[in-house]
Amino acid sequence: MINPLHRGIGMTSERTRKRLIKRLREKGIQDLNVLNAMRATPRHIFVDEALASRAYEDTALPIGHGQTISQPYIVARMTELLVEAGPLDTVLEIGTGSGYQTAVLSRLVKRIYSVERIESLQRLARKRFQELGFRNIRLHHSDGGLGLPEYGPFDGILVTAAPEGIPRALVDQLKQGGRMVLPIGQENAQVLVRVTRTAAGYEKELLERVVFVPLLGGIL
Numbered sequence: 379m380i381n382p383l384h385r386g387i388g389m390t391s392e393r394t395r396k397r398l399i400k401r402l403r404e405k406g407i408q409d410l411n412v413l414n415a416m417r418a419t420p421r422h423i424f425v426d427e428a429l430a431s432r433a434y435e436d437t438a439l440p441i442g443h444g445q446t447i448s449q450p451y452i453v454a455r456m457t458e459l460l461v462e463a464g465p466l467d468t469v470l471e472i473g474t475g476s477g478y479q480t481a482v483l484s485r486l487v488k489r490i491y492s493v494e495r496i497e498s499l500q501r502l503a504r505k506r507f508q509e510l511g512f513r514n515i516r517l518h519h520s521d522g523g524l525g526l527p528e529y530g531p532f533d534g535i536l537v538t539a540a541p542e543g544i545p546r547a548l549v550d551q552l553k554q555g556g557r558m559v560l561p562i563g564q565e566n567a568q569v570l571v572r573v574t575r576t577a578a579g580y581e582k583e584l585l586e587r588v589v590f591v592p593l594l595g596g597i598l
């Protein structure tokens with residue numbers, strides 16, 4: 379078997395990856411831990427081989443089932459928003475997809491639970507984590523809108539598909555002081571939000587316009 383790390387070498391060279399990191403800096407990503415995690419994560423492993431040559435462009439790419447691997451800038455930005463207040467122990471991610479965001483975040487936290495509703499995407503992601511030797515990722519096939527109450531509460535929650543509003547079930551699974559980063563709103567009118575759980579309820583910061591696939595109910 380071809381070592382997956384060597385697949386498509388050349389197009390995925392050190393230089394190509396460095397260029398992406400430079401671009402992320404230019405776009406305002408400052409956290410060095412986040413930039414290092416992005417540099418260390420081989421995005422070409424998380425897309426179909428036919429798209430490997432485009433893996434280090436700063437764009438979303440299709441991963442099948444009408445879903446997309448998020449744009450690197452967005453992955454870096456959401457990760458930065460989640461971890462900038464300090465290291466996190468246990469994090470929940472909704473929407474594993476290709477597993478790319480999961481892999482980046484897993485380098486910066488102790489343990490990450492990631493939920494995906496489409497089983498075949500989850501299976502592919504699991505294979506990639508095994509190939510790459512990630513050990514602190516736990517995958518679940520379920521409807522992420524409900525969270526994973528049996529494993530919570532969490533220090534952080536990151537949602538990579540957009541619900542129309544802030545899901546109460548997820549806020550309830552945050553520790554006090556814990557944060558959730560998520561896109562909310564309908565297609566073409568989504569905004570990135572950071573929610574911080576407080577004693578009285580939660581606070582929210584509206585950050586920037588984004589484009590995500592919708593958070594859907596039920597499992598496939």
Ligand code: SAH
Nearest residue numbers: 447448473475476479495522538539593594
């Ligand atoms: N972070 C992923 C993004 C994938 S797109 C990546 O970079 O590859 C968003 C993912 O959320 C899709 O895989 C979609 O199937 C999943 N999703 C949508 N609604 C969901 C839900 N209710 N529960 C779990 N996953 C969901």
